[in-house]
Amino acid sequence: MLELLGISWLEAGAVALATIGMYLALVVLVRVLGQRMLSGMSSYDLAAVIAFGGIIARAALGESPRLGGGIVAIVTLVLLQALSGVIRRSTFGARLVVNRPVLLMAGPRVLEKNMGRCHVSHPELNSRLRLAGVSHPDQVGAVVFEPSGALSVIRSGQSIDEGVFDGVIGAEELGRPGQADRSGSI
Structure with missing residues (x-):
């Protein structure tokens, strides 16, 4: 039972790296495709977002998801969001990640x-x-x-x-x- 909950430090690092990689890939896609990707969603767009989430989760958590891996992935995403907020506040960072109207x-x-x-x-x-x-x-x-x-x-x-x-x-x-x-x- 304990094996289903915990992960090793190496596995935690792998989950964090995979989460960072998927996050960066999604940020680049949104930047390239533009803000249209995030505007009012149709049912097809909602299906695509659900599929994106499933793919990202699978890539981040690996073959056998565990509670510890899920916690590492969530903490990593929260930290990435906080970091992106700091980056957006700088002039250079805003030009990099924020689309202009x-x-x-x-x-x-x-x-x-x-x-x-x-x-x-x-x-x-x-x-x-x-x-x-x-x-x-x-x-x-x-x-x-x-x-x-x-x-x-x-x-x-x-x-x-x-x-x-x-x-x-x-x-x-x-x-x-x-x-x-x-x-x-x-």
Whole structure:
């Protein structure tokens, strides 16, 4: 019975290394594929996430999972999350792991290149516009694909603080070079 609970120091090290490897592989995949991978999930996306979790767990815990191995894997993941939070707070680290927001609509105009870059379909965009109460493209001031994978809809005619679009890829499409004009509105 005790064999099912405990693991050796060597096995604990192997579990920690495998967990770190799988974590880094997933971070790289998310970075390469973009934040779209994490946005609103369909049932197919949910199935993929469950499969990812199973693959990661199997790779981290090995052939015969034990309670000790599970604890080592969880502690390793928590420490990696804490470390990634520290890394994201640095300028260099933020550039490495945080995706920048991307402008998808400038007023009523859909920016097709940015839609493709973010892997956002027109039905997904239209769904988000409906959720925001937009019934006509002329009611759109901007739509931004956020680092979290969410779509932010800003209605036309709203006064906007000058820093809101700083760092947004494609902000120049709003008629300003990455910054709001000095009046504070777009």
